Amino acid sequence: MAILDVSYNTQEFEVRAEFDEKGRITHTCTKKICEILDKSGFVIIPHLLSDQEAKAGLKIVNDSIADPNREMSSFASQTDIRYRRRDFCPLPSTKPVISYATMLCQRLENVLGEYCGRTRQVLEISTMTSYFGSSHQYIHSDPEGVLCMFVAVDNVSPTQGGTLFVPGTHKFSGADMQYNGKVSLLMHLYQALSNFRILRYNLTNLWRIRKVVKPPILRKEFIERLFSRCFDNHQPNLARFILGKNAVFSLNFFDIFNIFRNWKAINETFRLVKTSPEKGTVILYRSDMLHAGPDNQSQSPRFFFGMSIARDIIFPKQWRDGYSPHASLLSQPISLSDLLDSHESVTNDYLSSEHQQSFMFESRI
Ligand SMILES: [Fe+2]
Numbered sequence: 121m122a123i124l125d126v127s128y129n130t131q132e133f134e135v136r137a138e139f140d141e142k143g144r145i146t147h148t149c150t151k152k153i154c155e156i157l158d159k160s161g162f163v164i165i166p167h168l169l170s171d172q173e174a175k176a177g178l179k180i181v182n183d184s185i186a187d188p189n190r191e192m193s194s195f196a197s198q199t200d201i202r203y204r205r206r207d208f209c210p211l212p213s214t215k216p217v218i219s220y221a222t223m224l225c226q227r228l229e230n231v232l233g234e235y236c237g238r239t240r241q242v243l244e245i246s247t248m249t250s251y252f253g254s255s256h257q258y259i260h261s262d263p264e265g266v267l268c269m270f271v272a273v274d275n276v277s278p279t280q281g282g283t284l285f286v287p288g289t290h291k292f293s294g295a296d297m298q299y300n301g302k303v304s305l306l307m308h309l310y311q312a313l314s315n316f317r318i319l320r321y322n323l324t325n326l327w328r329i330r331k332v333v334k335p336p337i338l339r340k341e342f343i344e345r346l347f348s349r350c351f352d353n354h355q356p357n358l359a360r361f362i363l364g365k366n367a368v369f370s371l372n373f374f375d376i377f378n379i380f381r382n383w384k385a386i387n388e389t390f391r392l393v394k395t396s397p398e399k400g401t402v403i404l405y406r407s408d409m410l411h412a413g414p415d416n417q418s419q420s421p422r423f424f425f426g427m428s429i430a431r432d433i434i435f436p437k438q439w440r441d442g443y444s445p446h447a448s449l450l451s452q453p454i455s456l457s458d459l460l461d462s463h464e465s466v467t468n469d470y471l472s473s474e475h476q477q478s479f480m481f482e483s484r485i
Contacts, residue, residue, distance in 0.1 A: 124317050126392045128278055130164055132156075133287070133393070137168040143227060150230040153404070157235075161290030161409035168227060169271070169400040177273035177425045178399075180220055181247040184209045193246060193444035196413060197255055197354035203341050205254040210446035211245045213454065218464055221245050221427055224271065224402070225459040231404070232429065235267045238457035240430040243443040248424040250281055250416040253333035255322050255345065257354045257412040258315045259284070260368035263442035264291055265432040266407035271425040272397035280422040282395035283403065286310070286410035289390070299389060302382075309379050310390040311410060315369040318412070322356040325415065429456055 133156055138149040145153070145168075156163040169177070184190055185207050192201055193208035200206040211217045221242070225232060243266060262268070276282045289307055296304055326345055330337040337345070344350065348357040353368045360366040379386065394414065395403060405411065407428070416422050428443055439445065 124314065124321065124392060126284065126394045128394055128396065130393060130395055133160055133162060134164045134166060137165050137227075139227075145228055145230050147230060150234070153231050154234050157231075157404060157406070158292075160285075160287040162285050162287070162403060162405035162411075164395060164397060164401060164403050165228075166398060166401045168224075168402040171400060173223070174271075174273045174399040177220060177271055178423055180211070180216055181249060181273055181423045181425055184211055184247045185249060191444075191446055195444055196248070197257065198350060198352045199341075199344050199348060199355050200250075200254050202344075202350075203337075205251055207247070207249040207251075208444070209247050210444045210449070211247060212446050213245075213448040213452065215464065217245060218454075218459070218462070220425070222459045222462045222464050224269065224427065225429075225456065226462075228269075228402070228404075229460055232267070232456065232460075236429045236431050236456050238455065238460065240432070240456050241434065241439075242449065242454045242456065242459065243428040243430055243434065243439055244426070244445045245449065246426045246444055246446075248413075248426055250413065250422050252416050252419050253329060253337065254281070254415045255326070255355050256318050256415040258318055258366075258369045259286065259311050259410050259412045260353070261289070261410055262407040263434075263438055264408035265430065265434065266443075267429050267431055268405050268407050269427045269429070270397075270403040270405075271427075272399050272401045272403075272423075273425050274423045275399050276396050276422055276424075277418060277420075278394065278396040279417040280396070280420060281414040281416040282397055282422070283405075284392055284394045284412045284414055285405065286314075286390055287393060288409075290406040290409035299385070302385070303389075305378070306382060306386055306389050307410070309375060309382060310386045312369070312371045312375050313379050313386065314392065316371055319356055319361065319369070322415075326356060 135149060135152045135156060138146045140146045153163050153165065190209045193210055196206050196208050201208060270283060299306060326337070330342060345355045347359040348355050353366055357366060361369060364370050397403060
């Protein structure tokens with residue numbers, strides 16, 4: 121996106137996966153991963169999964185999209201979800217889904233153990249697919265106290281919309297003391313400035329793609345995206361922006377004044393980094409850091425498998441409102457130890473396609 125200054129160089133945030141004899145991330149590798157996660161709020165782990173394992177994840181994503189009775193998530197942009205510009209689905213606790221989640225958690229056990237206690241809840245397991253015609257999310261942070269995982273089950277090109285991060289914006293004890301105690305103000309101003317640029321981008325992009333996207337953006341969708349009459353914190357969403365009712369994006373006179381006053385400090389302190397992970401890569405991030413899901417500017421869908429694990433206790437309403445647990449996960453909660461102690465991890469046998477087919481949408485744990 122030309123109007124946002126984004127870096128695509130993610131080398132300093134990457135730690136290539138190395139495994140011990142049990143197939144888990146080594147202690148040396150864990151140390152490097154935690155250092156980056158603590159410093160920047162997110163880390164990219166290439167080659168955590170083999171091509172075959174990534175393919176098995178892609179099949180889970182595609183099977184979920186093909187299920188006409190699937191639940192739909194309420195996060196991202198609700199308008200995008202309603203018009204199928206994004207397909208974000210909480211996954212049911214079926215055997216293939218739990219086996220896949222088990223494999224990921226067991227492989228990352230040493231890292232997860234640094235952030236999440238064994239009794240902490242798995243808040244959601246989901247798929248995140250975005251298509252050409254989706255909107256660019258506003259930069260926001262998710263409810264705090266959660267570790268999130270995005271799994272690239274297929275290659276994600278820069279134009280397909282890998283996640284955008286603002287390094288170093290996560291919360292920790294004393295974080296407010298950074299930059300002579302001005303970090304909260306600077307962060308707020310940077311978020312507002314970036315979101316104003318995203319607003320401009322979404323407006324021009326909506327006009328540009330309205331006829332070329334398939335299916336085309338007709339009048340009803342165009343107006344809904346422009347004004348977001350139904351609840352939506354993303355999209356151009358002019359009505360909620362003007363009324364000051366957008367929870368992730370507001371801009372008042374004092375903000376504008378302060379942006380100009382602190383222009384140099386804002387731009388020297390923060391930057392945007394856009395990921396474009398190869399298949400088999402896993403991204404971990406602290407939920408409270410600033411981030412956004414970009415639009416997909418290519419004709420190829422972008423696929424992610426995702427999980428969120430609580431780092432602390434969570435109020436039930438916050439769990440339901442802030443995340444998208446499937447009904448099966450709500451009725452039968454799963455803790456991290458349930459996955460770490462499970463013997464249901466993916467096996468080579470499971471990775472054969474006939475075996476997967478016999479599992480899909482069958483038994484629940
Ligand atoms: Fe988010």
